[in-house]
Amino acid sequence: MTTSPRTLSLSRTARSLIAVFALGWTLLLAAADRDYGLSPLRIADDTWVLVGRSEDFSLTNGGNIVNTAFIVTAKGVVVIDSGPSRAYGEQLKRAIARITDKPVSLVLNTHHHPDHFLGNQAFAPDTLAALPATIKSIHSEGGSLNENMYRLAGDWMAGTEPVAPARPLAAGPLEMGGHRLELIALDGHTEADLVILDRSTGVLFAGDLVFNGRTPTTPHADLQHWQAALDQLEKTPFTTLVPGHGPVARDAGPIRQTKASSIRAVSFNATVPVASTFSRSTGILNASAGMYAKRSPPEPRRFLSSMAKAMALRRSITLGSFSLRGTR
Ligand SMILES: [Zn+2]
Numbered sequence: 001m002t003t004s005p006r007t008l009s010l011s012r013t014a015r016s017l018i019a020v021f022a023l024g025w026t027l028l029l030a031a032a033d034r035d036y037g038l039s040p041l042r043i044a045d046d047t048w049v050l051v052g053r054s055e056d057f058s059l060t061n062g063g064n065i066v067n068t069a070f071i072v073t074a075k076g077v078v079v080i081d082s083g084p085s086r087a088y089g090e091q092l093k094r095a096i097a098r099i100t101d102k103p104v105s106l107v108l109n110t111h112h113h114p115d116h117f118l119g120n121q122a123f124a125p126d127t128l129a130a131l132p133a134t135i136k137s138i139h140s141e142g143g144s145l146n147e148n149m150y151r152l153a154g155d156w157m158a159g160t161e162p163v164a165p166a167r168p169l170a171a172g173p174l175e176m177g178g179h180r181l182e183l184i185a186l187d188g189h190t191e192a193d194l195v196i197l198d199r200s201t202g203v204l205f206a207g208d209l210v211f212n213g214r215t216p217t218t219p220h221a222d223l224q225h226w227q228a229a230l231d232q233l234e235k236t237p238f239t240t241l242v243p244g245h246g247p248v249a250r251d252a253g254p255i256r257q258t259k260a261s262s263i264r265a266v267s268f269n270a271t272v273p274v275a276s277t278f279s280r281s282t283g284i285l286n287a288s289a290g291m292y293a294k295r296s297p298p299e300p301r302r303f304l305s306s307m308a309k310a311m312a313l314r315r316s317i318t319l320g321s322f323s324l325r326g327t328r
Pocket residue numbers: 111113189208217244
């Protein structure tokens with residue numbers, strides 16, 4: 001039997017369509033398959049932490065380098081930071097639901113960095129709260145921070161939009177379903193850094209004022225203010241310390257470690273702008289705001305990986321005993 005040119009042509013078209021359909025389906029499945037593998041770690045009564053990876057943002061980790069946490073109280077769950085993407089927020093909510101049937105009644109954003117608030121979309125808008133300056137910064141910078149996260153984390157960010165909390169917080173005591181929380185308003189890592197002390201359990205949630213075993217990031221930092229905040233945290237009585245990045249600690253070691261890094265940074269910054277970033281391995285001094293600087297237009301996908309590495313390199317001042325490569 002012979003095949004007419006028309007039949008051949010149709011058959012080629014059909015094959016192409018099938019190939020396109022299969023590719024589209026594969027991509028969809030890949031997007032739906034993004035699993036952060038969130039596994040809550042119980043660190044005190046009613047208190048759980050999702051410890052992020054000790055890495056920089058990448059297309060592999062989807063931005064999960066941050067610590068988020070939640071406290072199960074009699075009046076609902078208090079979430080501390082919502083993670084780097086909508087998918088993370090949704091998976092965090094499911095992880096909470098595996099532990100308690102209580103609803104999430106309060107989501108606190110410690111500050112306006114993207115890995116701490118871009119999961120907000122997953123939670124009811126009236127549960128979202130932050131310090132006033134944090135809310136303002138999410139309104140003004142949320143869009144560009146979100147764009148940068150798309151470039152660094154790729155498909156993991158699908159559907160993510162910045163959502164600013166509507167509820168401004170004031171410093172002071174907050175009683176939540178049997179937990180005596182203290183909201184402490186500090187600054188230095190950013191213009192507004194919320195610290196939460198749970199006096200009932202002794203857990204101190206320090207946000208990014210404290211990094212444990214990781215290079216502190218400084219794109220919005222005021223290093224003198226940061227030092228003052230760390231002085232105050234060192235005097236705060238706690239039994240368990242949850243840093244913004246790095247492992248949970250039982251003593252003030254990570255506070256002293258972050259302070260030592262900042263002291264070096266202050267002397268370094270005596271001659272350069274505070275927001276500068278410097279790589280000792282390459283000798284590159286970047287006087288703009290590192291990874292948080294708005295970049296446009298979007299780079300082609302094939303450059304994402306190398307760009308993520310380059311941005312990670314510029315991400316932090318590299319300091320003393322910390323990694324001199326600045327890429328972790
Ligand atoms: Zn931060």
